[in-house]
Amino acid sequence: MTRNAMWPRRTIAGCLVLAISIFAGQAAQAEIVPVPLIENGMASLRVVHAVNPRLSKLSDHELAILLEEMTAIVKMHFGISLLLDKPKQKTVAELLAAIPKKALDIRGQEIYDFKTGTGNKKRLIDGYLKTLRSWKTPVAKLIDYASPYLVQPVSFRSLRGLAEALTQTHLARLEYWRTQPAADGKPMLDETLANEWIAWDLLGYNNMPFDVIVTNQPVISAEYDDGGLNSALRGGVSAGSTGYSKSGRYRTYSFISTFPFTEYKKLFKGSSDITSRDQAVRLAGKYMAHEIGHMLMLLAHPFANPACVMRPEPLFHFATWAKNLDAKKCQIGSSPAMTPGAAKIGFHPDW
Numbered sequence: 001m002t003r004n005a006m007w008p009r010r011t012i013a014g015c016l017v018l019a020i021s022i023f024a025g026q027a028a029q030a031e032i033v034p035v036p037l038i039e040n041g042m043a044s045l046r047v048v049h050a051v052n053p054r055l056s057k058l059s060d061h062e063l064a065i066l067l068e069e070m071t072a073i074v075k076m077h078f079g080i081s082l083l084l085d086k087p088k089q090k091t092v093a094e095l096l097a098a099i100p101k102k103a104l105d106i107r108g109q110e111i112y113d114f115k116t117g118t119g120n121k122k123r124l125i126d127g128y129l130k131t132l133r134s135w136k137t138p139v140a141k142l143i144d145y146a147s148p149y150l151v152q153p154v155s156f157r158s159l160r161g162l163a164e165a166l167t168q169t170h171l172a173r174l175e176y177w178r179t180q181p182a183a184d185g186k187p188m189l190d191e192t193l194a195n196e197w198i199a200w201d202l203l204g205y206n207n208m209p210f211d212v213i214v215t216n217q218p219v220i221s222a223e224y225d226d227g228g229l230n231s232a233l234r235g236g237v238s239a240g241s242t243g244y245s246k247s248g249r250y251r252t253y254s255f256i257s258t259f260p261f262t263e264y265k266k267l268f269k270g271s272s273d274i275t276s277r278d279q280a281v282r283l284a285g286k287y288m289a290h291e292i293g294h295m296l297m298l299l300a301h302p303f304a305n306p307a308c309v310m311r312p313e314p315l316f317h318f319a320t321w322a323k324n325l326d327a328k329k330c331q332i333g334s335s336p337a338m339t340p341g342a343a344k345i346g347f348h349p350d351w
């Protein structure tokens with residue numbers, strides 16, 4: 001995981017890059033999660049279905065299918081048999097209420113508040129510019145990649161022009177999400193932090209008794225310290241992530257948000273290739289196996305190899321992503337990113 005990667009964390013829908021970057025400048029206070037020891041090729045995980053009761057959710061049957069798909073892919077690609085506890089159910093509010101205040105006070109400063117109009121646009125542009133510069137990728141290549149998904153073309157072909165266009169696209173899409181109603185007529189994203197990726201990354205700082213979280217909560221946000229290309233193009237929508245957990249069986253936990261899967265019709269045109277709800281549920285399960293690869297083996301992102309579960313999907317083309325998977329062409333140890341321990345998940349023991 002490196003800041004030179006073309007697809008920072010949200011690409012993935014989350015994942016580790018953000019956590020790693022945060023700790024880069026604070027190595028003295030931070031520690032790194034050790035590579036888990038998997039005994040007899042089996043891992044036992046505790047599952048919770050975290051439900052926002054205002055939004056449509058998976059049925060128990062669909063949840064079971066999602067977990068089956070996840071388990072099958074983990075076995076096929078990582079050779080690990082998962083033993084899952086019977087899923088518990090909690091509300092999203094209950095889970096988020098347990099985040100320690102200190103962690104939220106510190107990390108919360110990186111949240112761009114798009115719901116009250118107090119976000120600092122210039123700071124967001126500067127964040128994008130900093131990330132784009134750090135990649136050392138030719139500007140023309142970046143602009144060609146991003147252009148089909150921008151709400152308006154890049155006004156002048158430079159890194160700053162691209163940073164401004166990315167910010168504009170990110171903010172336009174956030175504004176779209178902000179005004180979307182839920183089934184009850186009230187806004188889909190309420191005034192709480194439930195939609196903030198940073199909140200979902202801090203759940204492990206309490207003694208949460210779960211390793212795997214499946215949620216119907218849309219995780220849609222912008223952060224000043226994480227200006228990645230795809231986070232803008234996806235309009236800040238995350239699919240999942242893996243982070244430190246004090247009481248995690250393997251010192252981490254993973255979540256998957258079913259929103260960008262089951263609500264594929266709500267995503268902007270051309271960004272999703274899902275065509276049915278059943279397919280959506282199965283793809284969410286397969287994509288959760290990506291997070292389990294971070295959790296159980298600390299694998300990173302082999303961006304160039306589409307055969308790998310660990311290659312993050314940059315937008316929402318999860319059907320194509322799944323179609324390309326081939327365990328034989330992406331074995332453990334076959335590339336630096338596919339080597340256990342490649343992903344460094346940092347944490348603050350004093351939070």
Ligand SMILES: [Zn+2]
Nearest residue numbers: 012015016312
């Ligand atoms: Zn990932």
